[in-house]
Amino acid sequence: MRLLKPVISFLTDWLTHEVQKITSPMCDFERIRHELKPCDVVLIEGRSRVSQVIKQITHSPWSHAILYIGRLHDIEDCRVRETIAEAYHGSPDEQLILESELGFGTVVHPLSRYQGEHLRICRPNGLSFSDSQQVIHYAVSRLGLDYDVRQILDLARFFFPYAILPRRWRSSLFQHSPGAETKTVCSTMIAEAFSFIHFPILPLVKHSGEEGVQLFQRNPKICKPSDFDYSPYFQIIKYPFMDYTHHSDYKLLPWHGHGILEGSEGDFYMSPRKLEELKRNGSSAPITSPSDLKH
Template sequence: MQLVKTLASWLTNWLMQESQDISSPQCDFERIRHEVKPCDVLLIEGRSRVSNVIKQITQSPWSHAMLYIGRVHDIEDDRVREIIKESYDGSPDEQLVIESELGFGTVVHPLSRYEGNHLRICRPNGLSYGDSQKVVHYAVSRLGLDYDVRHILDLARFFFPYAVLPRRWRSSLFESSPGQETKTVCSSMIAEAFSFIHFPILPLVKLDSQHGVQLFQRNPRLCTPRDFDYSPYFRIIKYPFLDYTHHSDYKLLPWHGHGALEGKEAEFYMTPSKIKELQQVKIDGINVTGTDLLSENRDTPPS
């Protein structure tokens, strides 16, 4: 038994090890930190080995989801605040998230833990304050549950054609077992919280000529981080690291300089000299250069 625990611990640490190649920041963490609201779902583009596995399975850059609950004093219910304090002993002014993570289970972490990561806010449209508190309460009730590693394997099998898999390999996502309620994964836990108040993520919409429209909640165990990004019921909020919307022109972004690409960066990005080559392209005999466009006043719409 001790050997099994040792191997499991080693495997968990190996899967959670993050890549040493730290990419450039894609979002403005300070703006996200100031704009995020309780009950927002935050998506993360993880850099660990298990994150890469989840990305491959779901065919999405988002490998993890967490629920923002605000600060401790944002919670109205005294009992819920006490449960959070039992799980997190940091500053009461710290912004907190609830997440289910391999190696930790369902826990409370400070939002600052994810500074430097690529984040995206998914905000439930029209969610009332009362229901947002219920979602937070449900998530808090899941604190302490283990992370369900088998669920990831089941989800992977679910993406294969059902008929070609042997019965013993088929997904058990719809089956119940005695220990099922003691384990969960990140997106499933959050999906359950929203299902608790009948808030849609990706429901089945059925039209009936006699009874009109009816929605059916999707099985929360089928939910992946990308579903919150794809859902029409969540508003996507982005805060890029360099945001030209607060300036007059995206052309004022710092494209030119003396910086150089390093290592594999040259395989994915273009230097200013390559951009100049691209700008000399001719389309149907027309020289589409920046100078020509300016001389023809192409930046303004025709009158």
């Protein structure tokens, strides 16, 4: 086991290394920070190697999910506050999140850790204050659990056609072993917390004729960060860095200027000069038939 620890530590460092640089912010962190309410789920477009793996597996840009728990004084239960205070030794006025992350396990971190990242708020519709405290209570009870790398691999196998995989390669997500769970991943931990109060994320809806419908809770182990984005039971809140609603018209956004694109930016974005050329070429080639739209 001692020999394995350096190997595991090396692999963890390699997987969590951020291979993509932070570009211009896609969202306004300050507005998101002031908008957040306890029990909001925040999605993150990660930049590490393991984030790229999760994105490929789930076919989604969202690779990580965190649960916003607010400041210490936002927590109603004094025992939960004490547990959080033992796990986090920063300022009591700090906005806190709870997350399960490779290399850390299930921990409390400050929200400021994700300043500059691409974020999206998913707010559970109609969640009462008492239920939100129950969700936080459950999530806090998972503090200290290790990150379950095997579950990520299991999820990958789950997305392959089941019939063509050898039996020994098939996913074991639904095989329950006795005893309490000792590992988890970000979205599973949050999904379990909402399942604790029977709040739906992506339930199975079964129509039963004259008796109406019945809902079945999805196994939290197959919950992905993008499921909170896709769920009709969560409100999606976006705060773009440059919001044209404050300018009354998107045409008033600061598109014009003399900024210079650097490096690979020129391959992905249009300079003011290229935009002018595009406008000139477009105006000089009027559309005379539907077939012109294909060119």
